[in-house]
Amino acid sequence: xxxxxxxxxxxxxxxxxxxxxxxxxxxxxxxxxxxxxxxxxxxxxxxxxxxxxxxxxxxxxxxxxxxxxxxxxxxxxxxxxxxxxxxxxxxxxxxxxxxxxxxxxxxxxxxxxxxxxxxxxxxxxxxxxxxxxxxxxxxxxxxxxxxxxxxxxxxxxxxxxxxxxxxxxxxxxxxxxxxxxxxxxxxx
Numbered sequence: 001x002x003x004x005x006x007x008x009x010x011x012x013x014x015x016x017x018x019x020x021x022x023x024x025x026x027x028x029x030x031x032x033x034x035x036x037x038x039x040x041x042x043x044x045x046x047x048x049x050x051x052x053x054x055x056x057x058x059x060x061x062x063x064x065x066x067x068x069x070x071x072x073x074x075x076x077x078x079x080x081x082x083x084x085x086x087x088x089x090x091x092x093x094x095x096x097x098x099x100x101x102x103x104x105x106x107x108x109x110x111x112x113x114x115x116x117x118x119x120x121x122x123x124x125x126x127x128x129x130x131x132x133x134x135x136x137x138x139x140x141x142x143x144x145x146x147x148x149x150x151x152x153x154x155x156x157x158x159x160x161x162x163x164x165x166x167x168x169x170x171x172x173x174x175x176x177x178x179x180x181x182x183x184x185x186x187x188x
Contacts, residue, residue, distance in 0.1 A: 021164040024128045027156050030166045031135060032111040032126055038175040045114040045122060051107055058102060062095040120144070122182055133157065141182035150181040 017034060019026040039045045069088030073081045112124040121142045128135055135158075138151040159170055 016168070017166040019160075019164050019166060021160050021162075024133070024156065027160065027166075028126060028128050028135065031156070031159055031171065032124075034166060034168055034171040035124060035126075035137075035175055035178075036112045038172055039112060039114060039122070039124070039179070042172070042175070043116065043179055045116045047112060047114045049113070051110060051113060055099065055102060055107070058095060058099045062092050062099065065091040065095065116183075120183065124178075128156065135159070137178070139178055139182050143183055148182055148184065150178060 017030045019030045021027065036047070040047055065088045069081075069085050069092070072084045072088070076084075078085075107125075109125040109127045110123055111126060113122070115121050123140045124137065125139075126135060126137045133156050134153045135156045136151070136153040138149065140150075141148045154174075159166055159174075161167060
C-alpha cells in the first residue's frame with residue numbers, strides 16, 4: 001500500500017531541495033529523502049515497506065476497535081453498550097501503546113529499508129538530537145548472512161549552503177561512502 005504512494009511521489013531532479021536551514025526536522029527529512037533517492041536510483045536498491053506496513057496494520061486494528069465501539073454504541077445506546085465500549089476503548093489504547101513501542105524499539109527512526117538485486121538487505125535510520133546540529137546516520141546491511149553496521153555523525157551544515165539548499169553532490173558522496181561501507185563484504 002505504501003509502495004504505491006511512494007512510487008507516485010518523485011523528487012524532481014531539476015528543482016533543488018531548499019529547506020529552512022534553522023528547522024532541523026525539515027533539514028533531516030530533506031537529507032533523508034535525498035539519501036533514499038540516491039540509494040534507489042544510483043544503486044538500484046528496491047525499497048521495501050515491511051515496517052511501515054506493519055505500523056499501518058497496527059493503526060488499522062486500533063481503528064477497527066474504535067469504529068466497532070462507535071457503531072455498537074449507535075445501535076445500542078449507552079447503558080446497554082457499556083461493557084462493549086469499555087472493551088473497545090481499552091483495546092484501542094492498548095494497541096496505540098503497542099504502536100508507540102513499535103515506533104520506539106523497532107523502527108528507531110528508520111527512513112529506508114531495501115534489498116538489492118542479490119537479495120542483500122539494507123536499513124538506514126537517522127536522528128538529530130534536540131539541541132544539537134549534528135545529523136547522525138546509522139546503516140545496517142546483511143550481505144550473504146553477514147551483518148554490517150555503520151554509524152557516523154556530521155554537522156548538518158556539511159550538507160547545506162547558506163541559502164538552505166541541500167547539496168546533492170555531497171549527499172551522493174556520503175551515499176557512496178555509506179554504500180561501500182555497508183556492502184564491503186560483497187566486494188571481498
